[in-house]
Amino acid sequence: MTTQHDISRQWTTRARHGLLSALPADKLLPDGQPTYVASWIYVFGVATVSALVMVIATGCVLAIYGPTWWHVSSIGHFVNSLHLWSVEVFFFAMIVHLWGKFFMAAWRGGRALTWMTGGVTFLTSIGAGLTGYVSQTNFDAQWIATQAKDGINSTGIGSVFNLLDLGQMLMWHIVLLPLAAVALTGLHVLMVRVKGVVPPFATETEHHHG
Amino acid sequence: MAKRPFNPDRDVAEWHGGSQPYDLLREGFVALIAVAILITSLALLFGSPDEKSVTIRSWARADATDFVTTALGELSGATTSAGYGAPYNHASDGPALGPLHIQRMAGVTIAVDSIQDFVIAPLDSLAAGRSASLTAALLRWHAATSPQRLLWANATVVGALGVSSAPAGDPVPELLSSLSAMATSGALDQSLIAGRGFFSMDYTKPLLFIADGNWFTTLADRQNLLGTQWGMMNETGSYPGQAWLWLYTFWYQIAPFNSSGNADVLVFATMIFLSGLLIFLPFLPGLRSLPRWSKVYRLIWREHYRRTGEASRPRI
Numbered sequence: 144m145t146t147q148h149d150i151s152r153q154w155t156t157r158a159r160h161g162l163l164s165a166l167p168a169d170k171l172l173p174d175g176q177p178t179y180v181a182s183w184i185y186v187f188g189v190a191t192v193s194a195l196v197m198v199i200a201t202g203c204v205l206a207i208y209g210p211t212w213w214h215v216s217s218i219g220h221f222v223n224s225l226h227l228w229s230v231e232v233f234f235f236a237m238i239v240h241l242w243g244k245f246f247m248a249a250w251r252g253g254r255a256l257t258w259m260t261g262g263v264t265f266l267t268s269i270g271a272g273l274t275g276y277v278s279q280t281n282f283d284a285q286w287i288a289t290q291a292k293d294g295i296n297s298t299g300i301g302s303v304f305n306l307l308d309l310g311q312m313l314m315w316h317i318v319l320l321p322l323a324a325v326a327l328t329g330l331h332v333l334m335v336r337v338k339g340v341v342p343p344f345a346t347e348t349e350h351h352h353g
Numbered sequence: 354m355a356k357r358p359f360n361p362d363r364d365v366a367e368w369h370g371g372s373q374p375y376d377l378l379r380e381g382f383v384a385l386i387a388v389a390i391l392i393t394s395l396a397l398l399f400g401s402p403d404e405k406s407v408t409i410r411s412w413a414r415a416d417a418t419d420f421v422t423t424a425l426g427e428l429s430g431a432t433t434s435a436g437y438g439a440p441y442n443h444a445s446d447g448p449a450l451g452p453l454h455i456q457r458m459a460g461v462t463i464a465v466d467s468i469q470d471f472v473i474a475p476l477d478s479l480a481a482g483r484s485a486s487l488t489a490a491l492l493r494w495h496a497a498t499s500p501q502r503l504l505w506a507n508a509t510v511v512g513a514l515g516v517s518s519a520p521a522g523d524p525v526p527e528l529l530s531s532l533s534a535m536a537t538s539g540a541l542d543q544s545l546i547a548g549r550g551f552f553s554m555d556y557t558k559p560l561l562f563i564a565d566g567n568w569f570t571t572l573a574d575r576q577n578l579l580g581t582q583w584g585m586m587n588e589t590g591s592y593p594g595q596a597w598l599w600l601y602t603f604w605y606q607i608a609p610f611n612s613s614g615n616a617d618v619l620v621f622a623t624m625i626f627l628s629g630l631l632i633f634l635p636f637l638p639g640l641r642s643l644p645r646w647s648k649v650y651r652l653i654w655r656e657h658y659r660r661t662g663e664a665s666r667p668r669i
Binding site for chain 1 (some may be wrong): 359361363364365366368370371372374375376377379380381384387388389391392393395396397399400401402403404405406407416428432438440455458460461462506551554555556557560561563564569572573576578580581582584588589592593594595597601609615617618620621625627628631632633635636641643644645646649650653654655656657658660666
């Protein structure tokens with residue numbers, strides 16, 4: 144006979160309790176923010192996520208027609224331009240976001256993992272960008288692949304990660320690295336929701352009385 | 354367990370101040386629309402570069418002398434790919450990081466034999482249309498020892514009037530002449546790409562061969578794409594390229610990296626170290642205090658500090 148005790152020990156039950164405890168609905172989708180959340184710098188986090196949405200959306204359109212479509216179609220070329228500028232805006236917003244969070248020392252108050260997932264997302268995105276550049280099937284792809292291979296080879300990574308293999312690079316670019324980037328971004332955003340936005344540096348008054 | 358003392362670079366005082374209404378989903382939606390408009394405007398205004406890819410055929414037609422000189426370099430082992438080392442061959446140890454040759458240690462996993470793959474195998478694959486002189490030249494090449502082949506290759510000269518060699522019976526001029534004809538017809542592109550069968554998305558061999566020539570570098574130079582021109586992060590035309598690689602590219606421009614034969618691994622090691630600092634910054638005393646010392650946060654949270662008043666100045 145199943146008892147209440149058995150149910151409470153189920154993986155599913157324990158996972159639900161853990162998730163609801165760490166991330167109750169009002170934390171996941173808050174309707175208010177602390178008053179210190181008042182600066183233009185906060186725009187760049189959500190701008191980064193928005194640009195990532197555009198990167199994925201435009202990449203999906205390119206994927207529908209295949210990797211060489213954009214060379215022979217004016218619409219395809221425009222979608223490629225959207226993809227390129229989505230990437231440029233994505234990196235710009237992410238780097239401003241990173242510097243903003245650095246100057247806020249946003250790792251304070253148990254937020255070190257949030258910072259670290261952000262950093263790993265940045266490095267993953269650089270990999271996604273490079274594999275994209277070498278998957279363009281044009282002169283840029285040829286030149287960048289032959290130049291960048293020397294750095295990758297020098298680390299030994301080139302023995303399994305061949306920048307001159309279009310098939311391999313395309314798979315990394317449209318499957319593995321986007322999965323990693325989106326998963327890391329999701330984790331990063333959830334961590335921000337769990338811990339909340341980092342407060343300003345403590346003041347004399349707050350510190351002595353807090 | 355004793356409570357850790359408060360560290361302003363690690364800990365925060367619990368926030369007891371007020372909150373303000375904030376519509377997270379609405380903000381997200383507005384941001385997405387604004388970013389989409391910005392991206393669409395940039396795409397409409399600037400487009401994107403699409404310089405046509407080069408082929409071995411276009412190379413052999415545009416600069417026949419460079420093509421033949423490079424092919425001769427493959428036979429004599431003088432090209433970059435011939436002397437590269439891992440992951441393509443065992444010709445060198447590759448760059449060293451102190452006593453470590455990581456590139457060599459990773460092994461030869463993408464075997465490329467410059468002589469065989471770029472010159473001899475494609476000529477061997479020519480069945481229909483192969484001349485009697487090419488058949489004889491290939492027979493002589495295959496029957497010769499490696500030192501003899503090297504002697505032939507080193508005796509061969511690429512001049513304005515074509516390929517010549519003093520030793521009688523040297524098959525190299527015939528091999529190069531036939532390879533040149535194969536290249537200008539486009540057959541060499543197909544031979545190098547289709548080396549593994551009907552389907553292939555692996556361009557390792559043709560790209561290594563093209564990159565061995567000077568013509569490819571000349572084209573890149575015209576587009577300001579060389580390593581000395583911060584080429585790692587650039588792309589053709591006036592586009593931002595991979596601007597986020599500026600720090601990586603920067604090291605190649607300065608000493609000791611710009612004069613070191615081990616620059617690739619030294620720059621990569623430097624960047625891996627700096628990336629580690631970035632990731633683990635929250636745990637690094639001194640470095641994690643930089644934001645507090647810089648006081649830039651006072652600008653970011655100026656509204657907050659103005660509201661909380663001069664009496665509660667930040668502890669700096």
